[in-house]
Amino acid sequence: MITELAVERVEFTCGACWHHWSVDYDVQRNMDGLGEEWEYFYRDNTAVPSPYTPDGAPPCEHCGRHWVGHLVARRPVPLPGVSDAPRSRVPPEGLHRPERHRAPLLEADSHPQPPREPPEDRPVTAPL
Secondary structure, three states: OEEEEEEEEEEEEOOOOOOEEEEEEEEEEEEOOOOOEEEEEEEOOEEEOOOOOOOOOOEOOOOOOEOOOEEEEEEEEOOOOOOOOOOOOOOOOOOOOHHHHOOOOOOOOOOOOOOOOOOOOOOOOOOO
16 A cells, blocks of 8 residues: 655765766655555656665766765655545546647656755865
8 A cells, every 4th residue: 555655856976076966756655465664766757776775876977886865855745535635537538638648758857956065964075
């Protein structure tokens, strides 16, 4: 059962070349039949490992090294049927808003990228 849907913006800073970028992930939390909760991550509608782990960290586009990301923003997506939100019936013939099938993909990294300054919560060390 789905317990939460969200979009999470994850920021990465390469420790080798200091390239800085961010990516939006769709995150789905599910409760299994044993009462354990699991997270699933998607980037551009493709399942990917968690960007918060070494296995899921994407490579730096400049040097190819992998660096674990950190959460900088999130937007929960309301679950259907949970609130009194207005709703619209979709006609059975599937002609409701056909343009949605031709709309371009909103890519995970198509948003403005963060400034190149290091995050405030990380100390900057000067070379010796």
